[in-house]
Amino acid sequence: MKDRIRVGLIGFGTVGTGVVRILSKEKDLITRRLGVPLTIAQIADRDITRKRDIAVPPDILTTDPQRLIQNPDIDIILELMGGIEPARDFILNAIYNKKHVVTANKALLAAHGEEIFDAACKENVDVGFEASVGGGIPIIRAIKEGFSGENISAVFGIVNGTSNYILTQMSEKGREFLDVLKEAQTLGYAEADPTLDVSGGDSAHKLAILATLAYGTPVPIEEIYTEGIDHVTPLDITFAETLGYKIKLLAIAKHFDGKIEARVHPTMIPKEEMLAQVNGVFNAIYIIGESVGESLFYGRGAGSMPTGSAVVSDLIDIARNIQNGTNTRVPHLAYLPKTRTRLPICPITAIDSSYYLRFRVGDRPGVLSEISGVLGRHNISIASVIQEGRKGSSSGDGVLLVMMTHQAKEADIQAALSRINQSPFVFEPAVLIRVEEKNNNGLTRNIRT
């Protein structure tokens, strides 16, 4: 038994300062729970002169991460620098030096998780990554331990706070995407380069992690269909509301009949659904289990202190393993490595969904009949139609035609739209938004139900 557990922190930025603050503020509480203190022994950052809003002894600061990785007194390396390289290199080095690792780096885990966890397994060290998905929401622990006997049929939700903030503002204020994005950047809710957030890429990284844990299979990031929120318009948000829906950027993974479905895209969900009430920078994730039914986890998806809190819970968990000599007590990726399988990931064309379709068409007889005819010939059945009359605009703009379909095959929808978009009556490519409807077992349906 050690008299204290020593952490080496690489990356003294937003989350890093949160962790340092929590370990200091909650020192007594953590000792009452863990039995020994948990301390930051050394901190590495490229910039060790910048003033942070938390004071640390200057002699624990260094610009050289290798000094932490090689330090025999350090038990756990905490990687909070982000990015792929050199974070990957530092983590692998730490593992080969028999250090346990905690990281919040979803991009790295989504791209190189298999390599990192293979190494950790070989060296019998722990790798905690609760902070990589859902900020302060203990969702990783829930899948790995809370639902350890659950056959999970779906895991889905809102996992990117920036996109959700932007969609919430667009919905509440009727504003355009670019307008809200600019404001979000000024307020610090969006990065200077917001691509990863608004393109859905960050959500896809998180979905890869969640689905890997839920299903015991690798989920390569490049096999996740990913669509961002940059093409969502106030017009479609308004139509969605008229039809009783909200538009949210959802990350969705389902398991059915030995196949996995994994996709990220703007999604219409019934407005009385709990997910539809998740606003601003909050995240919320549903787990649908065969025994447990639907469960939802909601909380702050980002920020210095919430994400710091998730990091601290991982540090305490690993510290308990160190004190008991029982590392890798729970398999890193929920399933024992030798029992993991390689399930096929469906392409987006293989999924079934309901759809919202919006057309801008010439205001003349026969157009509705032509469009619905094409859809019908592709086995797509229409649930409802809104045709908007001309509102004094010149007929050159055309009129808007909105259709909600019953459940259909994505491949059929794509084929039908490609045909419709070629028609001379159609003034611009059709807008498509997938719809998740509620059934008895929660919000999503399975593949091919």
Add this chain to the structure above:
Amino acid sequence: MKDRIRVGLIGFGTVGTGVVRILSKEKDLITRRLGVPLTIAQIADRDITRKRDIAVPPDILTTDPQRLIQNPDIDIILELMGGIEPARDFILNAIYNKKHVVTANKALLAAHGEEIFDAACKENVDVGFEASVGGGIPIIRAIKEGFSGENISAVFGIVNGTSNYILTQMSEKGREFLDVLKEAQTLGYAEADPTLDVSGGDSAHKLAILATLAYGTPVPIEEIYTEGIDHVTPLDITFAETLGYKIKLLAIAKHFDGKIEARVHPTMIPKEEMLAQVNGVFNAIYIIGESVGESLFYGRGAGSMPTGSAVVSDLIDIARNIQNGTNTRVPHLAYLPKTRTRLPICPITAIDSSYYLRFRVGDRPGVLSEISGVLGRHNISIASVIQEGRKGSSSGDGVLLVMMTHQAKEADIQAALSRINQSPFVFEPAVLIRVEEKNNNGLTRNIRT
């Protein structure tokens, strides 16, 4: 390392059959996660002839729980019989026989938890109780491990599915309490004796467990102020809706300034709040942490399979401890026994809240002035008033007067109402419902803010 983990089940009822079904259905999945099979070795129940909807080998059934407790092959005793005695006796016996224990028995833990956990600590065995609160929601694990570095300021929510079902039906259909209760009994959502559910007693048991874990202090059940839903009327539900609120039975624990507040009562919450959307037999629990902010956990609060799922997650967790020789790796009650404190629990008169008050008064001049005068003299400030005109009813019934107060002291409210109820203008005792308002840090406010 054992080649399998053997469970002895005492109590083969609703949850017991759920556990047996999950262990059989998810046998492969559990083995892929745990490494060895988890099996039911023996089952004790008073009635071993009744036909259940799951088949078990007849030779593992017994009417004598001692045969399980004394069986050297059994690793974990699973107590699902409920009630205080002989469940307490069986559990203590199992612990003294060095068996680990899993239980869903909230009434027992609320009343005799300290004794049971003392014994478990002495014998170095695990006691899992995830299924005791919130059915399939992994809330116990969240407090003990997910938020292990969190200074929790409040834990509150809907923890009794029967009451929530009844309130949901009353709200949606405008029906009376007794009418809905009778139907719930017919449908199997309420027990033949529903007292514990509708009186708030069951919620208080669960709150005692949650607050004990969150604050590292004993929370004696008799110090929890408890009020049920049996006096909630469709009239007050309608007024609440007019004012923008829903009425839910909440269990609320807060920590402020070294004191604990713990209470169960019907509560008005803003209808746009997520808790207000929790309907039917679902449960939802908020954790407010100083670092993490607000988090919400939502799911099925009862039922054979959801509760069975929580039991199975405990069995797997303890099995992992057995395989690694690391029992009591996490303190039973979240804090190490020697660091637990004894924080004072405030009486209900010491809390601050906002209030909904409804009076039935004589329809004559001066009544509003008299009532608001008494409130004013007790430092209670009124936020809004609804005075309902006579609707053709005879003036003998009086008219209804509804007031929403600003935050006030409960002691002042009680004193004022006791005074007002004596007035000859007042036709029946005033109705009081506490209100939880939203502030920056989530739904509840602290004591004496």
